[in-house]
Amino acid sequence: MISTRDLISQARAREAAMSKVDELLASATGTAHDLDGQVEATVDGRGKLLRLWLAPSAVNLGERLGPLVVEIAQAAMREATQDGYNKVALLLGEDMTFMIEQMTGMPAPARAEDDDPGMTVEEFQRLRAERLGSAPPETPAPPSAEDEDAYWDSFDPASLRSDR
Structure with missing residues (x-):
């Protein structure tokens, strides 16, 4: 049974966090940055532009430069938002971070329906093998129970990218 003292201690710890x-x-x-490397922007978690870099060739974009800068700054803001939520999740946990997302009305970009899930390991290895002109590596045998236990003993959850 949890004592009143423990509950108060937990509440104070949550408040500090x-x-x-x-x-x-x-x-x-x-x-x-854009695919051509002509525009790069860095923003903070509140959307403040910290750095804007334009390649000398960006002048050739003409009227397309303004909209491209805005698009790149928006992408940087999504990256900053995700970075912020990832940091908060390490401190408060996934459930509390999700609750903050709900309260602010700003869901984490990684939860977006149109978020690119990336590629599978198998697809990466196949493309790498094609590029290097070699056969893809064989699929390794499943780990033994002993290997599995050793892996989880040394596992650091902070090394994961949050899926928010």
């Missing part, structure tokens, strides 16, 4: 949320979100940054 919550007080750090604003600081974590403020420290988040995101950087994005």
